Amino acid sequence: MTDRAQPNQVQPNQAQPSQAQPRRRLPGDLTPDALLDRVIRVDHAGEYGAKRIYEGQLAVLGAKPEGKVIRHMLEQELTHLHAFEKLMVERRARPSLLFPVWHVAGFALGAATALMGPKAAMACTVAVEEVIDEHYREQKLALGEAEPEITAKIEQFRAEEVEHRDTGLAHGAEEAPAYPLLSRAIKTGSRLAIWLAERV
Template sequence: MTPLDAHTLEGSAVTTPAAPRPRPRGALPGDPTPRQRLARICRVDHAGEYGAKRIYEGQIAVMGKGRHGDTLRHMAQQELEHLRYFEGQLARRHVRPTALQPFWHVAGFLLGAGTALLGERAAMACTVAVEEVIDGHYEAQLKHLGPEEAELRDSIVRFQAEEVEHRDIGLANGAEQAPGYGLLRAAIKAGTRAAIWVAERV
């Protein structure tokens, strides 16, 4: 090293690259960061509640004047409350909604109206299938929410209980007696799980 080199080193601050932040315990390469996970939670839950609102709107369009009209409107009102909560979460956390919301707008209504056209029990089977998936989905989310997200966690716990109430309403109103119940339930659950996966990421 020349004297000039030594003088340069002595007179300048030597910086070292910042050490990479450690991954959370148990995390794998490609796993979302805690911030990304929260964004996904808010995005997918907003999308899910929007889709649920449209399903009930489709069912009400067909069955709203029948004996289940008030029950459907009760469940739709709860889904609207959930939706408004997650709209607020997206705005507060600066998270964009899913880019596929126009698709959910159409698909949700068609699912609701289509199952209602198959009959009251098929409509209730749709409710059971969707709410069973959402119950499990919310339960999985709760495992990732610590005390720093107590308000979000408490809201999800309340919403989960209301979704389970909807499932029970469907079961109490003959969902399992719908023609082809097993196949219909399996198809709707598969579609709901696929919608959740896409909405988290797109």
């Protein structure tokens, strides 16, 4: 009596399923160098914008209880910014040409939401950090295993941005006036800023 192969048992001469191959680069895709240049440029601009948002919030709320929380988040953003400044020099990446825009717009957004009240300032933090979380995840996937040192930094910074989001939620962000509308507007502006900083 011959043994019968079990339904899922692989026979010696049976063709093995092919291993998943990395996606081929398609026309219009960035070269690895161009992708890295874009990653460093947009993240440098984004961290600078975050720095300016928190500076704008501190200009209004610095003397209030929320000032200590905002100051802590600013310190972490400065660490992120300095890391990307270093990478920009090491990898000869081009900075965004819209730096004057990020300088003014970031501070204005931070100050404007702080003037609406501490909860609105926290709502701003939550909206921005949710977009940044999404953005860093996409960058990590795009880089793959080509730049382990940079992807490790991105993952570390993403975890700290998520911590900022959670801090904002813990300090009443969702209780801000017109929270859904405010959050949606800030997210739309943040995504536009990312798109522009990647390219300009």
